[in-house]
Amino acid sequence: KAGVTQTPRYLIKTRGQQVTLSCSPISGHRSVSWYQQTPGQGLQFLFEYFSETQRNKGNFPGRFSGRQFSNSRSEMNVSTLELGDSALYLCASSLSGQKSSPLHFGNGTRLTVT
Amino acid sequence: DQQVKQNSPSLSVQEGRISILNCDYTNSMFDYFLWYKKYPAEGPTFLISISSIKDKNEDGRFTVFLNKSAKHLSLHIVPSQPGDSAVYFCAASAGTSGSRLTFGEGTQLTVNP
Numbered sequence: 001k002a003g004v005t006q007t008p009r010y011l012i013k014t015r016g017q018q019v020t021l022s023c024s025p026i027s028g029h030r031s032v033s034w035y036q037q038t039p040g041q042g043l044q045f046l047f048e049y050f051s052e053t054q055r056n057k058g059n060f061p062g063r064f065s066g067r068q069f070s071n072s073r074s075e076m077n078v079s080t081l082e083l084g085d086s087a088l089y090l091c092a093s094s095l096s097g098q099k100s101s102p103l104h105f106g107n108g109t110r111l112t113v114t
Numbered sequence: 115d116q117q118v119k120q121n122s123p124s125l126s127v128q129e130g131r132i133s134i135l136n137c138d139y140t141n142s143m144f145d146y147f148l149w150y151k152k153y154p155a156e157g158p159t160f161l162i163s164i165s166s167i168k169d170k171n172e173d174g175r176f177t178v179f180l181n182k183s184a185k186h187l188s189l190h191i192v193p194s195q196p197g198d199s200a201v202y203f204c205a206a207s208a209g210t211s212g213s214r215l216t217f218g219e220g221t222q223l224t225v226n227p
Contacts (some may be wrong), residue, residue, distance in 0.1 A: 004157070031213055033213040033214075042217055042218070042219045042220070043158075043203065043205075043215075043217035044217075045213075045214050045215060045216070048211070048213040048214060055211075055213075056211055056213060056214045058214070090157050090158070092157070092213070094212065094213060096212075097211060097212055097213040098210065098211075098212045099146045099163075099165075099207060099210070099211075099212035100212070101212060102148065102160040102163060102212070103158075103160065103212070103213060103215070104160065105150075105157030105158045105159070106157050107155065107156050107157050108157055
């Protein structure tokens with residue numbers, strides 16, 4: 001079974017621009033979550049989507065948004081990029097998003113904002 | 115406010131010996147704990163989990179111990195192998211969500227042959 005696929009692997013953007021990251025979950029997984037990893041803050045939860053609805057949201061500004069499609073694929077968007085948005089963005093999928101089904105992470109998208 | 119802390123940034127052990135990775139938490143609402151392993155250029159991989167109703171869970175060479183009164187958990191790897199060299203993250207969740215995890219900063223484990 002294919003794992004979680006994130007595209008692109010690397011991205012360089014300029015301050016003020018916007019960016020869209022893509023995530024394809026493991027087949028059959030209906031929950032998709034996004035995390036940001038930075039050296040200073042570690043891994044931080046952004047949001048979770050289940051059946052095309054945002055089910056949980058972390059403490060990030062409204063510039064960070066996401067969506068999920070009917071095939072469970074998900075995208076996250078960051079608008080008006082800031083230098084501090086430079087990070088590794090990890091997508092994770094699980095069967096249900098409940099505690100009995102652990103998260104399976106993709107290899108991430110490395111975003112650099114200059 | 116770091117609710118999950120891994121106080122040791124790194125740990126080095128000899129192959130065949132026991133590796134003990136520690137994690138402390140402050141939020142009393144956490145009721146489910148997990149360990150993830152991360153190799154460079156890869157996403158974290160789930161290792162083992164434990165519910166707050168238990169104090170120990172084993173899976174092969176990996177055992178997680180939970181001490182609720184001390185708000186402390188540990189991961190034991192016996193015997194340690196060079197392939198275990200990776201960054202280990204402790205994570206915790208509260209309520210019904212298994213997706214909203216609070217992670218520690220990670221501990222780099224190096225197992226020397």
